[in-house]
Amino acid sequence: MDLPRDDRVLSPYTGYTRAHWEAAADALLAAVEPYAGDDLALYDLPGEHTSRSGRLSDGLEGYARTLLLAAFRRDENVLERYAAGLAAGVSGVWPRIEDRSQPLVEAASIALALRLTRELLWDRLDDAVRGRAAAWLSDALTARAWPCNWELFPVTVGGFLREIGHETRACRTAVERGLERIEQWYLGDGWYTDGDGRKFDYYNGWAMHLYPVLHAWLEQDEGLLDRYGDRLSRHLADHARLFGADGAPVLQGRSLTYRFATAAPLWLGALTGRTPLPAGTTRRLASGTLRYFLERGAVDERGLLTPGWHGPDETLLQDYSGPASPYWASKGFLGLLLPPGHEVWTATEAPGPTEAADAVTAVGPPNWLIQSTRSDGLVRLHNHGSEDVRYDPYYTRLAYSTVTRPSDSCDNSVTVGGRAGRTGIEPLGTGEGWAASRHTVADAIRVTNLVVAEGAVEVRAHLVTGAAAGTPVRITGWAARDGARSELLPVFGLDDALTGTVTGPSGLFVALARLTARPDPPPLRELVSVTVEDTCELVVRWATGTERRFRFTVPDEPSALSEPSVRTVPPQVTGNP
CATH class of the missing domain: 1.50.10.10 (Glycosyltransferase)
Incomplete structure (x- = not known):
């Protein structure tokens, strides 16, 4: 042309x-x-x-x-x-x-x-x-x-x-x-x-x-x-x-x-x-x-x-x-x-x-979280509320971006018992730097999903309920892409291969994720600390000084996720996840 x-x-x-x-x-x-x-x-x-x-x-x-x-x-x-x-x-x-x-x-x-x-x-x-x-x-x-x-x-x-x-x-x-x-x-x-x-x-x-x-x-x-x-x-x-x-x-x-x-x-x-x-x-x-x-x-x-x-x-x-x-x-x-x-x-x-500034923007009606970073110009869309009536990987994945596309290996998904389908997506709300949803995998198995984001870093938590003890769980992150670096690190309930097992009536699985085009970004574990208290309360402490707490509740209650407090603490990392 x-x-x-x-x-x-x-x-x-x-x-x-x-x-x-x-x-x-x-x-x-x-x-x-x-x-x-x-x-x-x-x-x-x-x-x-x-x-x-x-x-x-x-x-x-x-x-x-x-x-x-x-x-x-x-x-x-x-x-x-x-x-x-x-x-x-x-x-x-x-x-x-x-x-x-x-x-x-x-x-x-x-x-x-x-x-x-x-x-x-x-x-x-x-x-x-x-x-x-x-x-x-x-x-x-x-x-x-x-x-x-x-x-x-x-x-x-x-x-x-x-x-x-x-x-x-x-x-x-x-x-x-x-x-x-x-x-x-x-x-x-x-x-x-x-x-x-x-x-x-x-x-x-x-x-x-x-x-x-x-x-x-x-x-x-x-x-x-x-x-x-x-x-x-x-x-x-x-x-x-x-x-x-x-x-x-x-x-x-x-x-x-x-x-x-x-x-x-x-x-x-x-x-x-x-x-x-x-x-x-x-x-x-x-x-x-x-x-x-x-x-x-x-x-x-x-x-x-x-x-x-x-x-x-x-x-x-x-x-x-x-x-x-x-x-x-x-x-x-x-x-x-x-x-x-x-x-x-x-x-x-x-x-x-x-290009103006790093931003993590909650979008209420679709229950999305839009995460953008000025340093590499990437935009990531965390999907916690959009679903087509037919199966379509461009609707059902947990996240999308301007540099990746859904892969055949079910990127940005939670696989429970070998099943990675995500149907019946229910929005559970968005807030400053977070979004949550619940979906059905199969039969009575449900997964409550939470993403907490700051800069290019994501904390992803998934509560699996309705699965029998011993059911295997696998977490996937961003698909590989030339020019962008994808990372996924286990935090709780997962081994180094990002797999875990449901051990009781429910299982919580937490990982750190990042998609960035920066050639040499700081190590993920230096940017955020994540701990789990009382098996159901997630504490996220950012190196910038913000602490957020999220408590998972019984899925049949009106809200499967609540955020009882958000408070600022002195800028420090309190320990390794």
């Missing part, structure tokens, strides 16, 4: 400016053009058509998701190509929008693009094409959606169709229904779960916030914008902490092949004025994640986005992923809607939270 030279004056962290974003958008749009069909309605990108929707739907996906990029870029010549494709698509080429069908997803991208570029595309179509396009889109108003972020696709379609005066009553119903549905999934502090359960991931930013905030902004409805914009602003305070200093987002959740779509909510906050972030920090984070992926093989030799994370990687895909699925990354170019003179483009880049 041919990009301008870095500008290290305006952008001292990434070198990227608006010109880089424009050039990247132009290159991505030019690369997909040869794969458009003769009528320009379908984009048949190379790759295995293994998605559950089929080849025709995959072609529509290629059209819709790249149209969204063209809409943000607002290049009239490119939009003419998509106008021709629209005319052909609604004349019988595109599959109908039916209940819970992939075309419902793509209809939202098409409707949003048409609304954003109305004077450049829609208003230039003849009446017959507009009529057929509105009729095709209108099926989205009544199609049943999957009970998750899909509920927002009829909202997006309804907003556009109501604006052009098509079936306004049905549009109003669809919009109100969708917005009402997501209310039951809003858990406060800027966080939604993606449908029933506790599915927390990047869909919060690139779907659950994106669509309602854009809808309110385009409607110029200040009441709606206050509601959804304020939620977005609160969410961004946490979202901004999920990027490493190298621009990498934390590798957690599903649909990770959308890559730099993680930048979309950052731009959205700036676009609507609902963000806690300085303009220079917004651009630094967004440009950082774009550069991160472009420099690591996200785009192949043909200029196409590949299904994967860095380069192609089928292990990262879901059953709905097709060759064009990665182009939801187009959402990351939302910032191009901001004019060149906007402060988000003219301000000097400012550091992101990871």
Whole structure:
């Protein structure tokens, strides 16, 4: 990809400016053009058509998701190509929008693009094409959606169709229904779960916030914008902490092949004025994640986005992923809607939270602990409350980071009796420097988990209950990764191989863990002392002078973990663990 030279004056962290974003958008749009069909309605990108929707739907996906990029870029010549494709698509080429069908997803991208570029595309179509396009889109108003972020696709379609005066009553119903549905999934502090359960991931930013905030902004409805914009602003305070200093987002959740779509909510906050972030920090984070992926093989030799994370990687895909699925990354170019003179483009880049200071941040609704270190720019996410309805290693592990990915050997897990599964995750709370949860391993076996963190160091404690005496237990830490050092040391109940045995009605197992990119970090045992008192009270004494006590209680009580006291003591290590 041919990009301008870095500008290290305006952008001292990434070198990227608006010109880089424009050039990247132009290159991505030019690369997909040869794969458009003769009528320009379908984009048949190379790759295995293994998605559950089929080849025709995959072609529509290629059209819709790249149209969204063209809409943000607002290049009239490119939009003419998509106008021709629209005319052909609604004349019988595109599959109908039916209940819970992939075309419902793509209809939202098409409707949003048409609304954003109305004077450049829609208003230039003849009446017959507009009529057929509105009729095709209108099926989205009544199609049943999957009970998750899909509920927002009829909202997006309804907003556009109501604006052009098509079936306004049905549009109003669809919009109100969708917005009402997501209310039951809003858990406060800027966080939604993606449908029933506790599915927390990047869909919060690139779907659950994106669509309602854009809808309110385009409607110029200040009441709606206050509601959804304020939620977005609160969410961004946490979202901004999920990027490493190298621009990498934390590798957690599903649909990770959308890559730099993680930048979309950052731009959205700036676009609507609902963000806690300085303009220079917004651009630094967004440009950082774009550069991160472009420099690591996200785009192949043909200029196409590949299904994967860095380069192609089928292990990262879901059953709905097709060759064009990665182009939801187009959402990351939302910032191009901001004019060149906007402060988000003219301000000097400012550091992101990871570069500003070491931090251990508790995030209440998902029951997460975000741990970042300035010295190496790494971010670690301790997961004590997010779980998908299906088994997915990107949801079920105890921790994720910006430099590691789940391994086949079940990293960041507790294996009891040879079983490492983690289901039925119950959040038990978060606090200053800690998070806790409980999960089921098998049958009546449950594990109560606690992580206490400071700097790059973690104390991990696991109370196993319901297992027969003699049951073996194994603790695993971070997967190995080039450029980062992983450590796991036994403290209590474990031998040097990080294995132990349940000896009574319950067993407590404690270890020290660290993931760091520092070449020569201080020894772990010099940074923290951990002791267990009365078999159930954990005492953590940091070398910085803070002491924390945690008492494990019977799992059937309302709380399986309490923190009766947190007090500061003179800076000293009181003894080896």
